[in-house]
Amino acid sequence: MTKRVVIIGGGHAGCSCAKALRHEQFNGEIVLISNESELPYHRPPLSKSFIKDETEMEFSKLSLQPENFYEKYNIDLRLDTAVSEIDPDDQLVKLYHGDMLHYDYLVLATGTRPRQLPLPGLELDGVMSLRTLQDARKLRLAMQKVQNTVIIGGGFIGLELASTARAMSKNVTVLEHTPRVLGRSVAPLVSDYIADMHRANGIQIETGVFINEFVGENGQVTGVKCQHGIVPAELVLVGVGAIPNTELADQAGLQCENGIVVNHSMQTNHANIFAIGDCANHQNAFAGERRIRLESVQNANDQALTVAKMILSNNAEQIEYKSVPWFWTDQGDVRLQMTGLSFDTSDYVIRGDLKSGRFSVFHYAKDKLVAIDSVNQPVDHMVARKLLEAGITPSKIQAADMNTNLKSLLAV
Numbered sequence: 001m002t003k004r005v006v007i008i009g010g011g012h013a014g015c016s017c018a019k020a021l022r023h024e025q026f027n028g029e030i031v032l033i034s035n036e037s038e039l040p041y042h043r044p045p046l047s048k049s050f051i052k053d054e055t056e057m058e059f060s061k062l063s064l065q066p067e068n069f070y071e072k073y074n075i076d077l078r079l080d081t082a083v084s085e086i087d088p089d090d091q092l093v094k095l096y097h098g099d100m101l102h103y104d105y106l107v108l109a110t111g112t113r114p115r116q117l118p119l120p121g122l123e124l125d126g127v128m129s130l131r132t133l134q135d136a137r138k139l140r141l142a143m144q145k146v147q148n149t150v151i152i153g154g155g156f157i158g159l160e161l162a163s164t165a166r167a168m169s170k171n172v173t174v175l176e177h178t179p180r181v182l183g184r185s186v187a188p189l190v191s192d193y194i195a196d197m198h199r200a201n202g203i204q205i206e207t208g209v210f211i212n213e214f215v216g217e218n219g220q221v222t223g224v225k226c227q228h229g230i231v232p233a234e235l236v237l238v239g240v241g242a243i244p245n246t247e248l249a250d251q252a253g254l255q256c257e258n259g260i261v262v263n264h265s266m267q268t269n270h271a272n273i274f275a276i277g278d279c280a281n282h283q284n285a286f287a288g289e290r291r292i293r294l295e296s297v298q299n300a301n302d303q304a305l306t307v308a309k310m311i312l313s314n315n316a317e318q319i320e321y322k323s324v325p326w327f328w329t330d331q332g333d334v335r336l337q338m339t340g341l342s343f344d345t346s347d348y349v350i351r352g353d354l355k356s357g358r359f360s361v362f363h364y365a366k367d368k369l370v371a372i373d374s375v376n377q378p379v380d381h382m383v384a385r386k387l388l389e390a391g392i393t394p395s396k397i398q399a400a401d402m403n404t405n406l407k408s409l410l411a412v
Protein backbone atom coordinates (compact mmCIF):
# COMPACT_ATOMS: atom_id res chain seq x y z
CA MET A 1 0.00 0.00 0.00
CA THR A 2 1.14 3.56 -0.73
CA LYS A 3 2.69 5.19 2.31
CA ARG A 4 1.98 8.78 3.24
CA VAL A 5 4.41 11.21 4.87
CA VAL A 6 2.83 14.30 6.38
CA ILE A 7 5.21 17.19 7.05
CA ILE A 8 4.00 19.98 9.33
CA GLY A 9 5.76 23.28 8.56
CA GLY A 10 6.80 24.62 5.19
CA GLY A 11 10.05 26.31 6.21
CA HIS A 12 13.61 25.27 5.34
CA ALA A 13 13.34 21.97 7.20
CA GLY A 14 9.91 20.91 5.96
CA CYS A 15 10.53 21.85 2.34
CA SER A 16 13.97 20.21 2.35
CA CYS A 17 12.49 17.05 3.79
CA ALA A 18 9.92 16.82 0.97
CA LYS A 19 12.67 17.35 -1.58
CA ALA A 20 15.02 14.84 0.07
CA LEU A 21 12.29 12.20 0.18
CA ARG A 22 11.84 12.42 -3.58
CA HIS A 23 15.60 12.56 -4.08
CA GLU A 24 15.94 9.36 -2.05
CA GLN A 25 13.27 7.75 -4.31
CA PHE A 26 10.28 7.83 -1.96
CA ASN A 27 7.31 6.94 -4.18
CA GLY A 28 4.51 7.44 -1.70
CA GLU A 29 2.40 10.50 -0.93
CA ILE A 30 3.97 13.62 0.54
CA VAL A 31 1.74 16.24 2.13
CA LEU A 32 3.56 19.45 3.10
CA ILE A 33 1.44 21.66 5.35
CA SER A 34 2.24 25.31 5.92
CA ASN A 35 0.26 27.85 7.89
CA GLU A 36 1.89 30.65 5.87
CA SER A 37 0.45 32.03 2.61
CA GLU A 38 3.59 32.04 0.48
CA LEU A 39 5.45 29.20 -1.13
CA PRO A 40 8.31 28.08 1.16
CA TYR A 41 10.97 30.82 1.20
CA HIS A 42 14.47 31.67 2.45
CA ARG A 43 14.38 33.49 5.80
CA PRO A 44 18.00 34.78 5.93
CA PRO A 45 17.49 37.65 3.41
CA LEU A 46 14.64 39.01 5.56
CA SER A 47 17.02 40.76 7.95
CA LYS A 48 19.47 41.66 5.21
CA SER A 49 18.80 42.60 1.58
CA PHE A 50 15.00 42.39 1.74
CA ILE A 51 14.59 45.37 4.10
CA LYS A 52 17.01 47.58 2.15
CA ASP A 53 15.43 47.18 -1.27
CA GLU A 54 13.48 50.25 -2.31
CA THR A 55 10.96 48.10 -4.08
CA GLU A 56 10.13 44.73 -2.62
CA MET A 57 12.38 42.05 -4.13
CA GLU A 58 10.76 39.60 -6.49
CA PHE A 59 9.42 36.59 -4.65
CA SER A 60 11.27 34.26 -7.02
CA LYS A 61 14.52 35.45 -5.39
CA LEU A 62 13.22 34.37 -1.99
CA SER A 63 11.41 31.15 -2.76
CA LEU A 64 13.19 27.94 -1.83
CA GLN A 65 11.93 26.14 -4.93
CA PRO A 66 10.40 27.31 -8.19
CA GLU A 67 6.62 27.37 -8.34
CA ASN A 68 6.38 24.24 -10.52
CA PHE A 69 8.58 22.19 -8.18
CA TYR A 70 5.70 20.93 -6.03
CA GLU A 71 3.67 19.71 -8.99
CA LYS A 72 6.69 18.28 -10.75
CA TYR A 73 7.64 16.17 -7.71
CA ASN A 74 4.08 15.39 -6.76
CA ILE A 75 4.25 17.14 -3.41
CA ASP A 76 0.82 18.05 -2.06
CA LEU A 77 1.64 21.52 -0.71
CA ARG A 78 -1.16 22.98 1.41
CA LEU A 79 -0.65 26.66 2.14
CA ASP A 80 -2.68 28.69 4.65
CA THR A 81 -3.35 25.44 6.45
CA ALA A 82 -2.66 24.92 10.14
CA VAL A 83 -2.55 21.63 11.97
CA SER A 84 -4.45 21.86 15.23
CA GLU A 85 -3.96 18.40 16.70
CA ILE A 86 -2.06 15.14 16.35
CA ASP A 87 -3.43 11.76 17.32
CA PRO A 88 -0.38 9.49 17.49
CA ASP A 89 -2.39 6.36 18.34
CA ASP A 90 -4.55 6.50 15.22
CA GLN A 91 -1.81 8.23 13.18
CA LEU A 92 -3.97 11.23 12.32
CA VAL A 93 -3.41 14.96 12.06
CA LYS A 94 -6.35 17.29 12.41
CA LEU A 95 -6.41 20.50 10.41
CA TYR A 96 -7.91 23.70 11.81
CA HIS A 97 -10.75 23.62 9.31
CA GLY A 98 -11.70 20.16 10.53
CA ASP A 99 -10.24 17.73 7.97
CA MET A 100 -8.33 14.71 9.23
CA LEU A 101 -5.30 13.25 7.47
CA HIS A 102 -3.85 9.83 8.06
CA TYR A 103 -0.07 9.47 8.10
CA ASP A 104 2.37 6.60 8.05
CA TYR A 105 5.20 8.93 8.99
CA LEU A 106 4.86 12.39 10.51
CA VAL A 107 7.58 15.05 10.40
CA LEU A 108 7.32 18.04 12.73
CA ALA A 109 9.16 21.00 11.22
CA THR A 110 7.29 23.70 13.09
CA GLY A 111 10.23 26.06 13.68
CA THR A 112 10.23 28.83 16.26
CA ARG A 113 8.61 32.16 16.93
CA PRO A 114 10.21 35.33 18.30
CA ARG A 115 10.54 35.56 22.06
CA GLN A 116 8.61 38.56 23.36
CA LEU A 117 9.60 40.86 26.19
CA PRO A 118 6.74 40.94 28.68
CA LEU A 119 7.08 44.68 29.27
CA PRO A 120 4.57 47.53 29.34
CA GLY A 121 4.16 49.10 25.91
CA LEU A 122 4.82 45.95 23.90
CA GLU A 123 1.50 46.53 22.12
CA LEU A 124 2.46 50.01 20.82
CA ASP A 125 2.61 50.55 17.06
CA GLY A 126 6.20 50.47 15.91
CA VAL A 127 7.29 47.69 18.30
CA MET A 128 8.03 44.75 16.04
CA SER A 129 9.73 41.41 15.77
CA LEU A 130 10.92 39.48 12.72
CA ARG A 131 10.37 35.89 11.72
CA THR A 132 8.14 35.72 8.67
CA LEU A 133 7.90 37.37 5.28
CA GLN A 134 4.81 39.15 6.56
CA ASP A 135 6.82 40.58 9.49
CA ALA A 136 9.56 41.63 7.06
CA ARG A 137 7.09 43.41 4.78
CA LYS A 138 5.74 45.42 7.72
CA LEU A 139 9.23 46.19 8.94
CA ARG A 140 10.40 47.26 5.49
CA LEU A 141 7.57 49.74 5.10
CA ALA A 142 7.96 51.07 8.65
CA MET A 143 11.71 51.48 8.22
CA GLN A 144 11.22 53.68 5.18
CA LYS A 145 9.23 56.19 7.28
CA VAL A 146 11.31 56.55 10.44
CA GLN A 147 14.65 57.97 11.54
CA ASN A 148 15.28 56.65 15.06
CA THR A 149 15.49 52.89 15.26
CA VAL A 150 16.20 50.91 18.40
CA ILE A 151 17.12 47.27 18.27
CA ILE A 152 16.67 45.24 21.44
CA GLY A 153 19.14 42.39 21.44
CA GLY A 154 22.65 42.16 20.04
CA GLY A 155 22.28 38.69 18.53
CA PHE A 156 22.52 37.82 14.84
CA ILE A 157 19.12 39.12 13.74
CA GLY A 158 19.45 42.28 15.85
CA LEU A 159 22.88 43.16 14.49
CA GLU A 160 21.96 42.29 10.89
CA LEU A 161 18.98 44.61 11.14
CA ALA A 162 21.08 47.27 12.82
CA SER A 163 23.53 47.29 9.92
CA THR A 164 20.68 47.20 7.40
CA ALA A 165 19.03 50.20 9.08
CA ARG A 166 22.35 52.06 9.25
CA ALA A 167 22.92 51.43 5.54
CA MET A 168 19.58 53.19 5.08
CA SER A 169 21.03 56.18 7.03
CA LYS A 170 18.88 55.67 10.12
CA ASN A 171 19.97 56.54 13.65
CA VAL A 172 20.44 53.12 15.16
CA THR A 173 20.88 52.09 18.79
CA VAL A 174 21.36 48.49 19.86
CA LEU A 175 20.46 47.72 23.48
CA GLU A 176 21.90 44.44 24.74
CA HIS A 177 21.23 43.03 28.17
CA THR A 178 24.45 40.95 28.52
CA PRO A 179 28.00 42.34 28.65
CA ARG A 180 28.71 41.72 24.94
CA VAL A 181 27.04 41.26 21.57
CA LEU A 182 26.81 37.76 20.04
CA GLY A 183 27.73 36.50 23.51
CA ARG A 184 26.15 33.09 23.04
CA SER A 185 27.81 32.42 19.70
CA VAL A 186 31.35 33.72 19.31
CA ALA A 187 34.53 34.37 21.29
CA PRO A 188 34.81 37.71 23.17
CA LEU A 189 37.46 38.79 20.68
CA VAL A 190 35.03 38.39 17.77
CA SER A 191 32.23 40.10 19.71
CA ASP A 192 34.52 43.07 20.30
CA TYR A 193 35.59 43.15 16.66
CA ILE A 194 31.97 43.15 15.46
CA ALA A 195 30.86 45.76 18.02
CA ASP A 196 33.77 48.05 17.09
CA MET A 197 32.95 47.68 13.40
CA HIS A 198 29.31 48.68 14.00
CA ARG A 199 30.31 51.60 16.22
CA ALA A 200 32.73 52.83 13.53
CA ASN A 201 29.78 52.74 11.12
CA GLY A 202 27.78 55.01 13.43
CA ILE A 203 25.66 52.47 15.30
CA GLN A 204 25.32 53.04 19.05
CA ILE A 205 25.77 49.81 20.95
CA GLU A 206 25.01 49.72 24.65
CA THR A 207 25.57 46.54 26.66
CA GLY A 208 24.47 45.58 30.18
CA VAL A 209 21.19 47.42 29.61
CA PHE A 210 17.98 46.71 31.54
CA ILE A 211 14.82 47.76 29.75
CA ASN A 212 11.81 48.81 31.83
CA GLU A 213 9.19 49.63 29.23
CA PHE A 214 8.35 50.91 25.78
CA VAL A 215 6.92 54.40 25.99
CA GLY A 216 4.62 56.02 23.45
CA GLU A 217 2.12 58.66 22.49
CA ASN A 218 -1.26 58.09 20.87
CA GLY A 219 -0.53 54.37 20.55
CA GLN A 220 2.78 54.89 18.73
CA VAL A 221 6.13 54.03 20.29
CA THR A 222 8.36 57.04 21.00
CA GLY A 223 11.11 55.50 23.08
CA VAL A 224 12.58 52.71 25.14
CA LYS A 225 12.93 53.35 28.84
CA CYS A 226 16.05 51.80 30.39
CA GLN A 227 17.87 52.22 33.69
CA HIS A 228 19.75 55.27 32.37
CA GLY A 229 16.84 57.08 30.73
CA ILE A 230 14.75 57.03 27.57
CA VAL A 231 16.26 56.19 24.18
CA PRO A 232 14.10 57.87 21.48
CA ALA A 233 12.62 55.44 18.97
CA GLU A 234 10.01 55.54 16.26
CA LEU A 235 10.68 51.91 15.48
CA VAL A 236 11.74 49.21 17.93
CA LEU A 237 12.76 45.79 16.78
CA VAL A 238 12.78 43.16 19.51
CA GLY A 239 15.32 40.46 18.63
CA VAL A 240 15.83 38.56 21.87
CA GLY A 241 15.79 34.99 20.66
CA ALA A 242 13.22 32.45 19.64
CA ILE A 243 10.86 29.97 21.29
CA PRO A 244 10.35 26.55 19.69
CA ASN A 245 6.83 25.79 18.47
CA THR A 246 6.15 22.68 20.54
CA GLU A 247 2.44 23.04 21.32
CA LEU A 248 1.35 20.36 18.85
CA ALA A 249 4.00 17.94 20.07
CA ASP A 250 3.10 18.64 23.69
CA GLN A 251 -0.56 18.01 23.02
CA ALA A 252 0.32 14.72 21.31
CA GLY A 253 2.24 13.58 24.38
CA LEU A 254 5.65 13.77 22.70
CA GLN A 255 8.56 14.52 24.97
CA CYS A 256 9.41 18.24 24.88
CA GLU A 257 12.06 20.22 26.66
CA ASN A 258 13.47 23.31 25.00
CA GLY A 259 12.07 21.92 21.76
CA ILE A 260 10.83 18.52 20.68
CA VAL A 261 13.13 15.86 22.06
CA VAL A 262 14.54 13.49 19.43
CA ASN A 263 17.18 10.78 19.30
CA HIS A 264 20.24 10.69 17.01
CA SER A 265 17.99 9.76 14.08
CA MET A 266 15.57 12.64 14.73
CA GLN A 267 12.89 10.27 16.04
CA THR A 268 10.64 11.44 18.85
CA ASN A 269 9.39 9.04 21.49
CA HIS A 270 6.93 7.81 18.82
CA ALA A 271 9.06 5.89 16.31
CA ASN A 272 7.17 7.12 13.22
CA ILE A 273 7.12 10.78 14.31
CA PHE A 274 10.23 12.87 13.65
CA ALA A 275 11.16 16.46 14.49
CA ILE A 276 13.67 18.53 12.51
CA GLY A 277 15.06 22.04 12.22
CA ASP A 278 14.79 24.85 14.74
CA CYS A 279 12.19 23.01 16.86
CA ALA A 280 14.25 19.82 17.37
CA ASN A 281 16.15 19.27 20.59
CA HIS A 282 18.84 16.76 19.70
CA GLN A 283 22.06 15.41 21.13
CA ASN A 284 24.92 16.84 19.11
CA ALA A 285 28.36 15.26 18.87
CA PHE A 286 29.92 18.66 18.16
CA ALA A 287 28.45 19.98 21.41
CA GLY A 288 30.05 17.20 23.45
CA GLU A 289 26.77 15.23 23.19
CA ARG A 290 24.84 18.01 24.91
CA ARG A 291 21.17 18.35 24.02
CA ILE A 292 20.74 21.50 21.98
CA ARG A 293 18.58 23.16 19.37
CA LEU A 294 20.35 24.73 16.43
CA GLU A 295 18.74 27.56 14.52
CA SER A 296 20.43 27.45 11.13
CA VAL A 297 19.72 26.62 7.52
CA GLN A 298 22.43 23.94 7.57
CA ASN A 299 20.83 22.19 10.53
CA ALA A 300 17.35 22.34 8.98
CA ASN A 301 18.52 20.92 5.65
CA ASP A 302 20.76 18.20 7.05
CA GLN A 303 18.24 16.98 9.62
CA ALA A 304 15.65 16.84 6.81
CA LEU A 305 17.94 14.57 4.83
CA THR A 306 18.49 12.32 7.86
CA VAL A 307 14.74 11.83 8.20
CA ALA A 308 14.26 11.10 4.50
CA LYS A 309 16.95 8.41 4.81
CA MET A 310 15.33 7.02 7.96
CA ILE A 311 11.98 6.70 6.23
CA LEU A 312 13.50 4.87 3.29
CA SER A 313 16.09 2.77 5.02
CA ASN A 314 15.88 -0.91 5.88
CA ASN A 315 18.74 -0.36 8.22
CA ALA A 316 17.48 2.64 10.15
CA GLU A 317 19.57 2.07 13.27
CA GLN A 318 22.67 3.00 11.25
CA ILE A 319 21.36 6.42 10.28
CA GLU A 320 22.37 9.30 12.49
CA TYR A 321 22.44 13.06 12.26
CA LYS A 322 26.10 13.99 12.64
CA SER A 323 26.72 16.96 10.34
CA VAL A 324 29.25 19.60 11.23
CA PRO A 325 27.27 22.68 12.30
CA TRP A 326 27.87 25.89 10.35
CA PHE A 327 26.26 29.30 10.14
CA TRP A 328 26.84 32.64 8.49
CA THR A 329 25.83 36.22 9.12
CA ASP A 330 26.30 39.32 6.95
CA GLN A 331 26.71 42.60 8.78
CA GLY A 332 28.01 45.71 7.03
CA ASP A 333 31.15 44.72 5.17
CA VAL A 334 31.64 41.66 7.33
CA ARG A 335 30.72 38.11 6.48
CA LEU A 336 31.16 36.13 9.67
CA GLN A 337 31.08 32.36 9.20
CA MET A 338 31.14 29.92 12.06
CA THR A 339 31.63 26.20 12.09
CA GLY A 340 31.71 23.69 14.93
CA LEU A 341 30.49 24.63 18.40
CA SER A 342 32.62 26.31 21.01
CA PHE A 343 30.98 25.06 24.23
CA ASP A 344 34.13 23.41 25.57
CA THR A 345 36.68 25.91 24.33
CA SER A 346 39.66 26.31 26.61
CA ASP A 347 42.03 28.10 24.26
CA TYR A 348 42.12 29.77 20.86
CA VAL A 349 44.58 31.03 18.28
CA ILE A 350 44.15 33.70 15.63
CA ARG A 351 45.01 33.10 12.00
CA GLY A 352 45.43 36.35 10.09
CA ASP A 353 45.45 39.93 11.20
CA LEU A 354 42.50 41.63 12.92
CA LYS A 355 43.53 44.98 11.47
CA SER A 356 43.23 43.65 7.91
CA GLY A 357 39.61 42.69 8.57
CA ARG A 358 40.30 39.14 7.41
CA PHE A 359 41.04 36.56 10.06
CA SER A 360 39.84 33.37 11.72
CA VAL A 361 39.73 32.29 15.33
CA PHE A 362 40.48 28.59 15.88
CA HIS A 363 38.96 27.30 19.11
CA TYR A 364 40.45 24.36 20.96
CA ALA A 365 39.13 22.19 23.77
CA LYS A 366 42.45 21.23 25.29
CA ASP A 367 44.27 20.15 22.13
CA LYS A 368 41.27 19.34 19.98
CA LEU A 369 39.95 21.75 17.37
CA VAL A 370 36.24 22.34 18.11
CA ALA A 371 35.15 25.49 16.29
CA ILE A 372 36.33 28.21 13.93
CA ASP A 373 34.92 31.73 13.52
CA SER A 374 36.02 33.35 10.24
CA VAL A 375 35.73 37.02 9.39
CA ASN A 376 35.85 37.61 5.64
CA GLN A 377 37.89 34.41 5.25
CA PRO A 378 35.61 32.04 3.32
CA VAL A 379 38.50 29.75 2.40
CA ASP A 380 39.42 29.21 6.08
CA HIS A 381 35.76 28.48 6.76
CA MET A 382 35.47 25.85 4.03
CA VAL A 383 38.70 24.12 5.04
CA ALA A 384 37.71 24.30 8.72
CA ARG A 385 34.44 22.53 8.00
CA LYS A 386 36.31 19.74 6.29
CA LEU A 387 38.87 19.48 9.09
CA LEU A 388 36.09 19.15 11.68
CA GLU A 389 34.28 16.64 9.51
CA ALA A 390 37.41 14.52 9.21
CA GLY A 391 38.26 14.97 12.91
CA ILE A 392 41.64 16.49 11.99
CA THR A 393 43.20 18.97 14.39
CA PRO A 394 45.99 21.22 13.15
CA SER A 395 48.41 22.12 15.91
CA LYS A 396 47.92 25.61 17.32
CA ILE A 397 51.19 26.62 15.67
CA GLN A 398 49.99 25.37 12.28
CA ALA A 399 46.59 27.07 12.64
CA ALA A 400 48.13 30.42 13.53
CA ASP A 401 50.76 30.29 10.78
CA MET A 402 49.46 31.80 7.53
CA ASN A 403 52.19 29.90 5.68
CA THR A 404 50.65 26.56 6.66
CA ASN A 405 48.34 25.38 3.94
CA LEU A 406 45.55 23.89 6.07
CA LYS A 407 44.07 22.15 3.05
CA SER A 408 47.17 20.00 2.79
CA LEU A 409 46.32 18.48 6.19
CA LEU A 410 43.22 16.99 4.64
CA ALA A 411 45.23 14.95 2.18
CA VAL A 412 47.00 13.02 4.95
Ligand code: FAD
Binds near residue numbers: 042132277279327
Ligand atom coordinates in the same frame (compact mmCIF):
# COMPACT_ATOMS: atom_id res chain seq x y z
P1 FAD B 1 10.87 27.72 9.99
O1 FAD B 1 11.60 28.25 8.81
O2 FAD B 1 10.48 28.66 11.07
O3 FAD B 1 9.57 26.97 9.46
C1 FAD B 1 8.57 26.47 10.33
C2 FAD B 1 7.24 26.64 9.64
O4 FAD B 1 6.26 25.86 10.31
C3 FAD B 1 6.73 28.07 9.68
O5 FAD B 1 6.28 28.45 8.42
C4 FAD B 1 5.58 27.99 10.68
O6 FAD B 1 4.62 29.00 10.45
C5 FAD B 1 5.06 26.59 10.36
N1 FAD B 1 4.16 26.02 11.38
C6 FAD B 1 4.33 26.03 12.73
N2 FAD B 1 3.30 25.43 13.33
C7 FAD B 1 2.46 25.00 12.36
C8 FAD B 1 1.21 24.33 12.35
N3 FAD B 1 0.60 23.95 13.48
N4 FAD B 1 0.60 24.06 11.16
C9 FAD B 1 1.19 24.43 9.99
N5 FAD B 1 2.38 25.08 9.94
C10 FAD B 1 3.00 25.37 11.11
N6 FAD B 1 20.16 30.89 9.41
C11 FAD B 1 21.39 30.84 8.86
O7 FAD B 1 21.96 29.73 8.80
N7 FAD B 1 22.01 31.97 8.37
C12 FAD B 1 21.40 33.19 8.41
O8 FAD B 1 21.97 34.18 7.95
C13 FAD B 1 20.10 33.27 8.96
N8 FAD B 1 19.43 34.45 8.98
C14 FAD B 1 18.15 34.49 9.46
C15 FAD B 1 17.44 35.69 9.42
C16 FAD B 1 16.14 35.76 9.90
C17 FAD B 1 15.39 37.04 9.83
C18 FAD B 1 15.53 34.59 10.44
C19 FAD B 1 14.11 34.65 10.98
C20 FAD B 1 16.22 33.41 10.52
C21 FAD B 1 17.53 33.33 10.01
N9 FAD B 1 18.26 32.15 10.04
C22 FAD B 1 19.50 32.08 9.48
C23 FAD B 1 17.70 30.93 10.67
C24 FAD B 1 17.05 30.04 9.66
O9 FAD B 1 16.23 30.78 8.80
C25 FAD B 1 16.25 28.99 10.42
O10 FAD B 1 17.18 28.21 11.14
C26 FAD B 1 15.45 28.12 9.48
O11 FAD B 1 14.49 28.90 8.82
C27 FAD B 1 14.75 27.02 10.26
O12 FAD B 1 13.89 26.33 9.43
P2 FAD B 1 12.67 25.49 10.05
O13 FAD B 1 12.00 24.88 8.88
O14 FAD B 1 13.13 24.67 11.17
O15 FAD B 1 11.71 26.59 10.69
